[in-house]
Amino acid sequence: MPTRDDDWAPQPYIPALASLYQPLAWLAWPLVRVTAGALLMPHGAQKLFGWFGGGGMGAAMEGFAGMGFAPWWAWVIALLEFFGGALLVLGFLTRLVAALVVCFMATATFVVHWPNGFFWTDGGFEYPLMWGLVALALVLRGAGPLSVDRALGREL
Numbered sequence: 001m002p003t004r005d006d007d008w009a010p011q012p013y014i015p016a017l018a019s020l021y022q023p024l025a026w027l028a029w030p031l032v033r034v035t036a037g038a039l040l041m042p043h044g045a046q047k048l049f050g051w052f053g054g055g056g057m058g059a060a061m062e063g064f065a066g067m068g069f070a071p072w073w074a075w076v077i078a079l080l081e082f083f084g085g086a087l088l089v090l091g092f093l094t095r096l097v098a099a100l101v102v103c104f105m106a107t108a109t110f111v112v113h114w115p116n117g118f119f120w121t122d123g124g125f126e127y128p129l130m131w132g133l134v135a136l137a138l139v140l141r142g143a144g145p146l147s148v149d150r151a152l153g154r155e156l
Contacts, residue, residue: 029144030091036134037088040101044082047074067112077104088138091147095156098138105132
């Protein structure tokens with residue numbers, strides 16, 4: 001069993017296509033990390049600043065209280081989404097931030113959305129489960145290339 005992506009080199013079904021995607025394969029991990037962070041940020045901005053149709057912190061605190069959480073959790077989650085998302089985009093403290101996102105998304109999946117079924121269109125757990133698993137992959141893999149963690153040569 002391979003221990004790293006580099007240890008596993010499958011033979012392409014269509015060898016001619018390899019010349020198209022192999023030179024760009026190194027961009028895959030930064031693309032996942034940056035996208036995950038960038039898509040978290042607007043959720044935090046809705047809570048913190050009322051941007052993108054959000055109701056700001058007052059509405060977020062009410063919403064959290066309505067779900068049975070202490071209202072201060074709205075601040076924790078808003079800060080994680082906005083500033084943690086920015087850190088993921090940069091690839092700085094990636095594993096720490098991603099681990100916090102895993103915990104947040106596990107709670108969102110199993111406590112908040114689970115009773116609504118699978119599909120996100122019905123308020124189900126599909127969306128937070130997928131993002132929780134993306135964050136778990138970031139915990140396991142780290143920031144990858146094109147990151148501050150890589151540039152510093154350090155990570156948690």
